[in-house]
Amino acid sequence: DADVTQTPRNRITKTGKRIMLECSQTKGHDRMYWYRQDPGLGLRLIYYSFDVKDINKGEISDGYSVSRQAQAKFSLSLESAIPNQTALYFCATSDTTGGTDTQYFGPGTRLTVL
Amino acid sequence: EDQVTQSPEALRLQEGESSSLNCSYTVSGLRGLFWYRQDPGKGPEFLFTLYSAGEEKEKERLKATLTKKESFLHITAPKPEDSATYLCAATYGGATNKLIFGTGTLLAVQP
Numbered sequence: 001d002a003d004v005t006q007t008p009r010n011r012i013t014k015t016g017k018r019i020m021l022e023c024s025q026t027k028g029h030d031r032m033y034w035y036r037q038d039p040g041l042g043l044r045l046i047y048y049s050f051d052v053k054d055i056n057k058g059e060i061s062d063g064y065s066v067s068r069q070a071q072a073k074f075s076l077s078l079e080s081a082i083p084n085q086t087a088l089y090f091c092a093t094s095d096t097t098g099g100t101d102t103q104y105f106g107p108g109t110r111l112t113v114l
Numbered sequence: 115e116d117q118v119t120q121s122p123e124a125l126r127l128q129e130g131e132s133s134s135l136n137c138s139y140t141v142s143g144l145r146g147l148f149w150y151r152q153d154p155g156k157g158p159e160f161l162f163t164l165y166s167a168g169e170e171k172e173k174e175r176l177k178a179t180l181t182k183k184e185s186f187l188h189i190t191a192p193k194p195e196d197s198a199t200y201l202c203a204a205t206y207g208g209a210t211n212k213l214i215f216g217t218g219t220l221l222a223v224q225p
Contacts, residue, residue: 004157042215043158043201058212090157101205102148103213105157 003027004106006091012112019078021109023091031101032074034058034066037088037108046089049074081113116141118204120216127223130191135219137202138184147185148213149178150201158201192223 004025013019023032034046045058047066055066063085067075078085089109094101121136139147146165150158162171164180171178175196177188187200199220203213 040217042217043203043213044215045212048212092157102160102163104160105150107157108155110155 004091004093004104006089006106006109008109009107010110012114013081014114015082017081019081019111021076021089021091021111023074023076023106025072025074025091025093025106027093027095027104028071029093029095029104030071031094032068033092033094033103034064034074034076035090035092035105036060036085037090043090046076078111078113081111083113086111086113116206116214118202118214118216120200120202120219122219123217124220125222127189127192127221129193129223129225132188132190132192134189135187135200135221136184137187137216139202139204140183141204141206141214143207145205145207147180148203148205149185149187150203152199152201152218161200189221192221194223194225197221197223 007022030051033048035043037043044060046060046064047058049055049068052068065077089111091106092103094103118139127133146163148163149161151161152158162178164178167180167182169180175190179186199218201218202216205213
């Protein structure tokens with residue numbers, strides 16, 4: 001079984017709809033992240049969480065919110081989806097082996113907002 | 115501005131034709147330089163972390179090296195299954211968990 005899972009894997013929705021993307025991990029890591037990937041722009045950090053009570057904004061948090069329901073679960077919500085939120089979304093987890101976090105990514109969710 | 119730049123954007127090789135991918139970085143206080151492989155429709159797969167200039171790491175046909183300004187991913191005698199996008203990322207300063215990514219090099223290895 002995969003260590004980091006994301007649901008759904010694909011989603012098509014309409015402008016203005018509320019969307020939730022879910023991430024679960026069995027790696028036992030405390031830190032979890034949400035990224036989006038756009039062609040030509042690379043991966044950009046949306047939110048990250050050090051533990052259930054510690055959630056931080058990343059580079060591009062506007063229009064998004066998150067919830068850390070448990071150590072193993074981290075959800076990303078789009079309260080009112082807009083077309084420029086069409087992208088690939090990745091969840092990641094990390095540990096601090098070697099003094100620097102090594103991040104491990106899930107398989108991604110392809111989101112299309114019409 | 116802190117940034118990571120990868121070149122070339124795309125590279126086409128014949129099977130067995132060795133080459134290198136470049137990742138140049140301008141960040142303050144590099145903590146770690148990461149290489150990932152990403153296949154179409156999948157999440158990035160961790161390959162290597164390099165921490166200091168002069169460090170090298172190898173895995174099968176891949177070898178990553180690091181200088182004070184850039185990192186190289188050397189691919190020796192590539193095979194078609196090495197075709198993927200290779201991503202470079204850096205952590206720097208006090209935030210060891212914040213990765214800044216390059217836009218990747220799309221590698222195609224033809225039989």
